[in-house]
Amino acid sequence: MEKTQREAKWNEEEQAEVDIWKYIFGFVETAAVRCAIELGIADAIESHGSPMTLSELSSTLGCAPSPLYRIMRFLMHRGIFKGKLNSQGSPGYAQTPLSRRLMKHGEHSMAALILLESSPMLLTPWLSLSARVLDDDTSSFEVAHGEDIWSYSVANPAFGQLINEAMACDARVLVPAMIHGCPEVFDGLSSLVDVGGGNGTTLKVLIKAFPWLRGINFDQPHVASVAAVISGVENVGGDMFESVPKADAAFLKWILHDWGDNECIQILKKCREAVLENKGKVIIVDAVIEEAEIDKLTDVRLALDMAMMAHTSKGKERTLKEWGFVLGEAGFSRYTVKTIHAVQSVIEAFP
């Protein structure tokens, strides 16, 4: 073997020796971030309004200084919080754009989604991922919990609420990005049905931006019955596999990736029926896996696809070709795709 080849092989070995620890302790980042959310670290620093010393932070949170110091050292090393001197020149902890996303409330908060994804209910199915890969008809979620995620959430309302809050925090970030990035999607609409709309957050944000819009928040009866009462929005319970309320547009955010192709085609056919009379359209907000072009969000979309594998029976993220297939089978003649500044894209499909 040439010397340069030997050196390259040795460098690869050295790199692997370091890289393997990322996987040994892959869960540590999630655990530390969850801990920060539970303790309310970002909320405390935000309301303090200036960098907080360790003793200020530990007395505000009622934490022992030594473990808090170690958690903060880890989170600062990851760039989640940063160190900054306070007005007395003492070292303190300060917020970053990333730590603001760990706040329990606020327009950028993603805390509820982190709490859902790191909950025992969603962590356990990951341990049965290999069972799903061995047999595509085995659902990791069902191995862990004995039933699919939607039946489980009916029987466990606290888990259902975790899902609703997680989806709502994503909607508070994504829907304004849509209104800003592609407002033309809503041009000419006077009514919109949000299919699987959860607690109604998407429609709340949309109606605020487009007050002339009449909203129908459509979800499973046990979800619709506890959804927020919002002026201009009607909460309707039902089953999207049976029928969808009529409107100018049917909106599906983070719905179709939960289901296999046959179920998607069935849901899309019901949405097509719902908008056909008004010569309307279906607006899909979901990830599109880029095959040709790897961008900085490809990692996230592929991780989302793994999450669909762990948490749903047949759900998956789709390539453009796969989207074309389900839309075509459901009877849509034409569709366009817009990328917004998020993990998701917007697909407008016309009957």
Ligand SMILES: C[S@@+](CC[C@H](N)C(=O)[O-])C[C@H]1O[C@@H](n2cnc3c(N)ncnc32)[C@H](O)[C@@H]1O
């Ligand atoms: C991943 S959540 C998405 C929530 C919301 N669209 C969002 O992105 O903020 C999926 C939603 O589909 C709803 N869902 C599941 N099965 C349904 C069915 N058969 N009919 C109507 N809604 C259903 C769930 O209750 C849940 O609210």
